[in-house]
Amino acid sequence: MSDKKLRSTEWFGTTDKMGFVHRSWMRNRGIPDHEFDGRPVIGICNTWSELTPCNAHFRDFAEVIKRGVYEAGGFPVEFPVMSLGETIVKPTAMLFRNLASMDTEESIRANPIDGVVLMTGCDKTTPSLVMGAASVGLPTIVMPGGPMLNGKYKGEEIGSGTHTWKFDEDYRTGRMSKEEFFFAESCMSRSQGHCMTMGTASTMACMVEALGLTLPGVAAIPAADSRKKVLAHMTGMRIVEMVKENMTLDKILTRKAFENAIIVNAAVGGSTNLIIHMLAIAGRMGVKLELDDFDKIGSRIPLLLNLMPSGKYLMEDFYYAGGLPYIIKELSHLLHKDIISVNGKSIVENSKDAECYNSDVITSFEKPMIKEAGIAILKGNLCENGAVIKPSAATPELMKHRGKAVVFETIEDYHERVDDPNLDIDENSVMVLKNVGPKGYPGMPEVGNMGLPTKLLKKGVKDMVRISDGRMSGTAYGTVVLHVSPEAAIGGTLALVKNGDMIELDVGTRKLHLEVSDEELEKRRKEWKPLELKESNRGYAGLYIQHVQQAHEGCDMDFLVGKSGSVVTRDSH
Ligand code: FES
Numbered sequence: 172m173s174d175k176k177l178r179s180t181e182w183f184g185t186t187d188k189m190g191f192v193h194r195s196w197m198r199n200r201g202i203p204d205h206e207f208d209g210r211p212v213i214g215i216c217n218t219w220s221e222l223t224p225c226n227a228h229f230r231d232f233a234e235v236i237k238r239g240v241y242e243a244g245g246f247p248v249e250f251p252v253m254s255l256g257e258t259i260v261k262p263t264a265m266l267f268r269n270l271a272s273m274d275t276e277e278s279i280r281a282n283p284i285d286g287v288v289l290m291t292g293c294d295k296t297t298p299s300l301v302m303g304a305a306s307v308g309l310p311t312i313v314m315p316g317g318p319m320l321n322g323k324y325k326g327e328e329i330g331s332g333t334h335t336w337k338f339d340e341d342y343r344t345g346r347m348s349k350e351e352f353f354f355a356e357s358c359m360s361r362s363q364g365h366c367m368t369m370g371t372a373s374t375m376a377c378m379v380e381a382l383g384l385t386l387p388g389v390a391a392i393p394a395a396d397s398r399k400k401v402l403a404h405m406t407g408m409r410i411v412e413m414v415k416e417n418m419t420l421d422k423i424l425t426r427k428a429f430e431n432a433i434i435v436n437a438a439v440g441g442s443t444n445l446i447i448h449m450l451a452i453a454g455r456m457g458v459k460l461e462l463d464d465f466d467k468i469g470s471r472i473p474l475l476l477n478l479m480p481s482g483k484y485l486m487e488d489f490y491y492a493g494g495l496p497y498i499i500k501e502l503s504h505l506l507h508k509d510i511i512s513v514n515g516k517s518i519v520e521n522s523k524d525a526e527c528y529n530s531d532v533i534t535s536f537e538k539p540m541i542k543e544a545g546i547a548i549l550k551g552n553l554c555e556n557g558a559v560i561k562p563s564a565a566t567p568e569l570m571k572h573r574g575k576a577v578v579f580e581t582i583e584d585y586h587e588r589v590d591d592p593n594l595d596i597d598e599n600s601v602m603v604l605k606n607v608g609p610k611g612y613p614g615m616p617e618v619g620n621m622g623l624p625t626k627l628l629k630k631g632v633k634d635m636v637r638i639s640d641g642r643m644s645g646t647a648y649g650t651v652v653l654h655v656s657p658e659a660a661i662g663g664t665l666a667l668v669k670n671g672d673m674i675e676l677d678v679g680t681r682k683l684h685l686e687v688s689d690e691e692l693e694k695r696r697k698e699w700k701p702l703e704l705k706e707s708n709r710g711y712a713g714l715y716i717q718h719v720q721q722a723h724e725g726c727d728m729d730f731l732v733g734k735s736g737s738v739v740t741r742d743s744h
Contacts, residue, residue: 175417178309178737179212179246182283189744193283206246211414213240213407214284215249216275216304218296223256225293225365225372226316228394235400236288236314239407245286245414247407252278252303255295257371265642266614268295268302268448269719269728270711272455275303280737284309286414288406292316292365292394294645297375298448301384302727305455306734308420310413312513313384314406315376317394318486319364324355330479331359331366332646336622344628364394367486368479370645374441378449380495381435382428383512387521391490409513418513424456427507430468431518434505437472437545438498440481440563442645443653446546447615450725454732462557462723466548466681473539474563475501477532480648481563482540484532492532496525501536549652551683552692553638553664553674556656556723558683561643566634569650570678574601574636578670581606581702582618590625598632601674605665606702607641608658609719609726613712615640615654620647636676638683640665640722652676652683654722660701661721667695 177184182193184207194207215236219229233249240247253271255264279287287309291297297315304311322329338355341347347355365372376390386406392399429449436445446465453460475498478484484492499506499522508519527533534540544563562570577600579585585604588594596602602621609615619641623632637651640658657663664685668674673686685692708716718728 177209177211177285177414179283179285180209183207184209189742192744211245211285211411212283213245213247213410213414214279214282214287215247215290216279216287216300217249217251217290218254218292218300219251219290220254220256222259223254223293223296224258224360225256226254226290226296228363229290229292229316232290232314232316232400232403235403236407239404240411243408243411245411248284250278250282252300255293255299257294262612263614263616264295265616265726266712266715268299269715269731271295271299272302273731275300276306279304279307279309280735280739286310286410288410289313290316291375291379292372294371294375294444297372297379298451301379301452302455305420305424305452306731307737308734309737310410310418311384311420312406312410312413313379314403315379315385315390317364317392317396317399318367318373319360320362320393320395321367321485321487322359322361324358328485329355329359330368330485330646332370332644333368333479333648334359336620336647339622340628343625362393362395366646367393368646369440369442369476369481371442371444373486374436374439374445374645375448377439377441377495378432378436378445381432381499381518383423383510383518386514387512387518388494388496391486391494393487393490396490413513418515421456423511423513424452424458425510426458426460427510429453429458429460431506433465433469434472434502435495435498437469438475438502439495440474440476440478440544443546443559443561444642444645446559447642447654447722447726451727454725454727455734457733462548465546469545470547471543472545473536474541474544475534475536475539477534477540480646481544488529488532492529493525493527496522497527497533500525547678547681549678549681549683553668553683553685554655555664556721557654558652558656559654560650560652560678562678564648565650569634569636571676572601572636572650573673573675574599576601576603576668576670576672576674578603578668579605582616585621589622592626594624596624596627598627598635600635601676602635602637603665603668603674604637604639604641605659607639608660609722610716611640611658611660611702613716613719615642615722615726617642617644619643619653620649620651638674656721656723658721662696662699662701664692666699667692
């Protein structure tokens with residue numbers, strides 16, 4: 172038990188006029204005296220929104236968390252922050268990740284909160300809340316909302332996102348009727364929760380569990396499973412204890428915790444988006460973490476999880492097979508054990524009794540799905556500061572490839588020309604998409620896995636090398652090089668690629684090379700002019716374009732890196 176004075180007593184613990192003001196207005200909800208007796212005030216940071224379908228069940232969940240807080244002797248106060256629905260928000264939810272993090276940070280700091288529960292689910296709702304909370308640093312616990320139940324379509328298991336790309340190709344090539352296409356929509360999303368593939372939401376849920384920010388075993392439990400609510404209740408109970416123990420975020424989010432999460436992410440076949448979000452969270456915490464760390468620490472890790480898009484099962488199966496604790500147990504010889512998670516024990520200690528109930532879903536370390544499956548970081552003249560590829564989602568034969576560039580200057584240019592019958596492209600070409608980076612789009616959308624030309628799909632071509640400064644949905648697959656840094660919009664070499672240039676990709680040697688002489692590149696660089704941005708330069712988008720960092724730095728805004736702590740020095744009342 173810490174003897175540290177609670178923050179909330181500065182609001183509720185005084186007998187002066189301001190104590191009266193702070194308590195009196197709170198009492199309009201019918202709060203009795205004893206709630207103000209100095210017990211920990213727990214903020215429940217809710218990303219509920221009907222426009223964020225993946226988090227639309229969170230009102231219910233917040234009530235369950237509150238039950239746990241009350242049971243442990245705390246005073247729960249629920250508050251909303253900006254919620255980002257990945258499938259709904261335009262132009263891309265990633266543009267607003269940093270805005271949501273600012274909302275979270277300032278909402279926590281400005282209020283009488285001693286500890287906070289972050290209710291996360293859809294892709295960006297996890298990193299934005301963790302980033303915001305990290306810049307304050309109070310005792311913090313994450314409650315991921317859980318995946319949807321498995322999709323079911325005509326007797327087949329179908330996965331969020333992963334089957335969207337497949338159905339789109341089937342529909343475009345006439346293998347699927349319009350009626351079947353519409354019917355599949357509700358077959359895919361048939362319960363509350365987030366994408367049930369190893370997309371970004373599931374990756375983020377595994378990430379926070381591997382970082383030690385959740386109670387053990389929570390990540391894979393489907394949203395609709397009552398055991399999710401049990402853990403929500405326990406999460407509410409635990410945060411009260413964490414406040415009493417003064418278990419602040421810096422005690423959990425250490426460099427070693429990030430290293431553990433990189434290893435676990437590789438073993439579950441997690442999304443490439445993890446890199447950007449983890450770099451941003453580390454930046455808030457002041458933990459030194461670099462793009463190359465993901466290759467050094469994670470790239471040789473085997474894939475232990477047979478889940479779409481890298482494999483065939485879904486999150487529901489993952490939970491029934493043993494969930495993340497079993498993966499952690501299999502990796503225990505590689506993981507740091509001398510660090511703690513929110514319950515005071517290491518994730519390894521928490522997982523020591525985990526069992527596997529289906530070895531087709533979760534393999535052993537000795538007999539993995541793929542021997543080396545972690546995300547690889549590429550270097551070369553086409554990406555001086557790095558680029559990213561997910562080998563487990565790529566075609567093995569294309570991992571070493573040389574082909575002629577077919578260039579799309581913008582995503583609109585791609586849409587206009589990709590199905591032009593006269594487009595000079597074949598299966599050996601390398602599709603290059605520019606100006607979809609952090610500043611160029613702006614917001615770095617998930618368009619890097621651009622669909623193949625219909626004429627090649629009809630020929631039976633399933634995959635091609637694709638390169639861009641954008642991102643890719645974690646539910647997607649293909650031999651897709653992403654996050655090229657520096658991006659085209661600020662004059663990175665990507666901006667200089669022309670149709671017909673030869674490009675060499677060699678994932679084995681981590682090489683991405685544009686076969687154009689330095690002299691020619693210099694000449695092109697002098698002639699290069701930035702594209703006029705579609706977004707206006709005012710408002711939040713203007714601020715974002717001015718301050719967003721490049722992908723290899725995590726795409727945080729430069730002025731948000733680091734933390735300001737939880738102390739508020741002035742009070743205008
Ligand atoms: Fe919300 Fe996939 S769209 S998690």
